[in-house]
Amino acid sequence: PYYVDLNQNLFLQASLQSSDPNLVVFVDTCVASPDPSNFATLTYELVRSGCVKDPTYSSYYSPYSNVARFAFNAFSFFNRYPSVYLQCELVVCRYNDYSSRCYQGCVSRFKRNTGS
Numbered sequence: 001p002y003y004v005d006l007n008q009n010l011f012l013q014a015s016l017q018s019s020d021p022n023l024v025v026f027v028d029t030c031v032a033s034p035d036p037s038n039f040a041t042l043t044y045e046l047v048r049s050g051c052v053k054d055p056t057y058s059s060y061y062s063p064y065s066n067v068a069r070f071a072f073n074a075f076s077f078f079n080r081y082p083s084v085y086l087q088c089e090l091v092v093c094r095y096n097d098y099s100s101r102c103y104q105g106c107v108s109r110f111k112r113n114t115g116s
Contacts (some may be wrong), residue, residue, distance in 0.1 A: 001083065004074040009056075014090055022095040024065040024095040026050070026102035030057075030088040034081035046072055046086075051106035065095050 029044040031092040056073035093102035
């Protein structure tokens with residue numbers, strides 16, 4: 001566990017361990033939950049499909065394409081949950097492949113109307 005105070009900035013870094021220098025890492029989705037085995041019932045979204053959902057979330061520059069850096073303010077799920085667990089989905093793409101998911105940024109998925 002990592003202990004922080006409420007509203008303290010929490011800085012994170014994810015790095016890809018690969019000998020291929022032509023890979024880039026993109027934070028696609030990060031969800032918090034008070035239950036480490038359930039990220040579906042009671043959750044809080046920081047990022048979903050590359051779209052920032054939390055106003056305190058920030059991406060930070062990394063000089064390395066295989067490293068993603070980001071931060072957000074620490075929070076709690078009401079007073080009855082002493083811990084917050086984070087689950088993030090990262091995407092790995094080829095460097096400079098602008099058609100890949102890593103370079104699309106925020107992707108809003110709209111549902112089509114199935115009317116007559």
